[in-house]
Amino acid sequence: MVETPNTVTLRFRYAPPAGPGQFVMIWIPGDDELPMSLSYTGDPKGVTIKAMGDTSRRTLSLPVGTLVGIRGPYGNQFDLDPRRILAVGGGSGTAVLAPAAEAAAQRGSRIVAALGATTAPELLFVDRMKAISEKVEVATDDGSRGHHGFVTDVSRRLLAEQPFDAVWTCGPEVMMKKVISAADERRVPVFCSMERQMKCALGMCDACALGPYHVCTDGPVFPASRLTPIAEFGRTKRDSSGRRVPL
Amino acid sequence: MVETPNTVTLRFRYAPPAGPGQFVMIWIPGDDELPMSLSYTGDPKGVTIKAMGDTSRRTLSLPVGTLVGIRGPYGNQFDLDPRRILAVGGGSGTAVLAPAAEAAAQRGSRIVAALGATTAPELLFVDRMKAISEKVEVATDDGSRGHHGFVTDVSRRLLAEQPFDAVWTCGPEVMMKKVISAADERRVPVFCSMERQMKCALGMCDACALGPYHVCTDGPVFPASRLTPIAEFGRTKRDSSGRRVPL
Amino acid sequence: MADLRTTLVGHTFRNPLWLASGIWGESGNSLKGAWEAGAGGVVTKSIGSQPRMGYPNPTVVTYEKWGMLNAMGLPNPGIEEYPQEIGIARSAGAAVIGSVFGADAEEFAQLAARMAATGVLALELNLSCPHAKGLGSGIGQDPDQVREVVRAVKRAVKIPVIAKITPNHYDVASLAQAAESAGADAISAINTVRALAIDVRLRRPVLAHGLGGLSGPAIKPIGLACVWQIYERVRIPIIGIGGIEHADDVIEYVLAGARAVQLGTAVAFRGIGIFSGLAKELSERLDALKVHRLEEIVGGAHTTATPQ
């Protein structure tokens, strides 16, 4: 299903149980295998893929019924206990926040969401978030919808307006860093869903090393308190060879 | 524990559950590994070994506490349903009949036993059988105790004296053949515990082939009706190379 | 129902599931039993010139679920006595392949001639037993010797010859090529993988012989790699062996390049009923995969593979 001009959701039947925050490895035969957060954790499960590089771009044009390989789910989950949650999604980052917000709402938590994108058509899952949130605010870089500017500005305002027990965020690391500093001022704990290059997804090959952690097994969801001491966070990642490269 | 001048019982703790009729492979490190019927199937389990060839003879003089390897149990079990059972044991063959007779007696069956040996001191488990049987008769080749002659004569007489639902027998094959023909006259089904050279005990290597059967997995307990059509029964066995040799 | 028949070594087998050498193959009644249980072909125990007792017990160690280690030491009744066993199997109509092992080309050729005379439909040369010193193992590691043995056997017999290859080599395809160049009609791979188990309490190897050969599910990925590599370098048919238990295992081997397969350890783990059960499972699975004839997909994974 096409979500935005650059984003599609693939739905598939896949038995192993999964929780919000977890990811799967999606194998596009003859191409590559990519980590993708589950944007739907029920049945059928789903992933929402944004065209970034070659493989993800090609994924968008796969004919319906193409056989893909799936392994997982891997990684940890969002803690659904907080009663008042602010979800801050940047671009395709909303993909992982949506099922988590739905699950928390179902358990009685109150959700407020701030969703950002470069431009209005690229905003993801706005209606889906509206269905379960008290309030959904959007921001676009070009001002084509909602706040003209960064979603981080919106989230800072929302944090000032009302109390929260937790902030969930997924998006570019610079964005998440700003969300963290805004929440820190209010002493609200932040949980970030992180991305790194992945190969084994088993906590073995070190491809996804982030400071002392492996994103595939220690994450992908990290409390901000664990991330901020890491020099790499928001600055460098590792390429396929393991070299440190700027984000 | 020494049972007769040529027979000892080894007791050991070994967790896997076993039933009467089954056997284990006993590894005497540095020597050989032999199939041995369980003469005790509870806890501790036990095997009763008679000195036949080199390995079994050396087994008799193992110091207490020697580590041996055990795998199994393997094979099938005696059917304990018959209400009136005649157990005919020749030599160390009584080893496997004793736990089966005990188990059947416990479930309310009536046991009559005929036990044979070359000479009185070699008679095995006479007291053990007496404890659970209606009647125990013995025979020795040299007449040193009980009937002077073959246990097959005794069993023929017992079959004539009273009705049985089943005959269980273990001993030399010529002996078992005679037991079968006596029981056939009275239309009493016979179950024989068979021995053949064994290696894998897994129904794979063919060492224990007996006609279309593998003694290790199809047996060791066979209804006589399956054995009598086999030309090899009572005539030939196979040596370690698989050659047919006279019994 | 997908068509499971497969044609190789001049014969159409009713299904691709053969009994591997050394399993149920010492006695004619057992070969017959495996055939009647549904095996597509039955390979005899490897037979030598003289009766051999094999190694003392323990000869087998099992690893729960994934494998087995054995060092039987090639026990066999010898070629003198063995024809009566083949007679029993053939009288039941079994498709019998006679396995032989020898110390050199000459012994292989003599044995092959005597085995061929029993009426088996093909020979399998055991060039690969990993634990019988000086018997086949040295020979099977050296392409030149493989060539020499196969050539001598081909001169001695008219029936098709299958060369069984060891996996304990860095270039298994070179061994298969050597066999092909000498006229082999098919390759079977793999035999067991050299391995060891130690009892930590007794501080000694468990098997009386020390080293043994690993078989069962754990070696399936190894056997597949060998078949894959051989398929890329020879044109004669390949018979895949190693760790086959399920329909997908068979299909993996076929896609890697096998035209038939053999089952060994699975017979111990799942019983002789595995032949009919697996034939049914295989046929259903091929239907689900929309494959009408097994032979269609032989080597099918090579064409789609990413070239690297």
Place this chain on the structure above:
Amino acid sequence: MADLRTTLVGHTFRNPLWLASGIWGESGNSLKGAWEAGAGGVVTKSIGSQPRMGYPNPTVVTYEKWGMLNAMGLPNPGIEEYPQEIGIARSAGAAVIGSVFGADAEEFAQLAARMAATGVLALELNLSCPHAKGLGSGIGQDPDQVREVVRAVKRAVKIPVIAKITPNHYDVASLAQAAESAGADAISAINTVRALAIDVRLRRPVLAHGLGGLSGPAIKPIGLACVWQIYERVRIPIIGIGGIEHADDVIEYVLAGARAVQLGTAVAFRGIGIFSGLAKELSERLDALKVHRLEEIVGGAHTTATPQ
């Protein structure tokens, strides 16, 4: 509590459980993490002259419980960038062994010199990667080339040198002997075993590279056989690798001849906590077996073995 310390390559390791190359070894923080989790030594990812991206995904296939197949393709940041990672590990006090791979003796020697300069306490030469074409695999199969590489490295560095041997060979001990004769200070064995997995629905190998290397419990019997055979033919210490998860696995390797062991796949299957957990388990098990010092029983299964 049994004494787990083990001395080899001029160093006394606090326990015999090392982190194997390629696992948690690309980043200095991970090496540090493995050390802090209790590893007795940590081997780095194999480092080459240039950064290498490795193969595309999929790079890993798991077999539930008994094994794993991988073809990473030796991704590594290259010797230029890598010293900073070793710095992080060494600053935590870790006993670091630097693994390198090259295409020929000269490249190995150059890399070895640069790796030695980072302050690692020994080098491990990856002579055995089964799936990187032309990189080490050809070299590692030929005793002459092994000798040449080890000799060149020994000339280039002063620190001890460990030669890591492939299992994909019919005579692994000949490779170890070649390394010893050229001055190697220890042998480590084994690397992964060449293997393959095919997806039957997609009709293609699962790994992007096609062939891969098998690791995990299934290869333990294979690794043990290699260590056993090597122990019978060399005098330098052996480091056992392959499928180690439990205390008895370690003891089996030690009885077969290993003075230390490495853990790879078990880290994925049981987590990094395996180092402290296994050290405790090992110590308790040795107590139960009445072994006071692990080093007492190195090669202990050879003396009691039935001579054949």
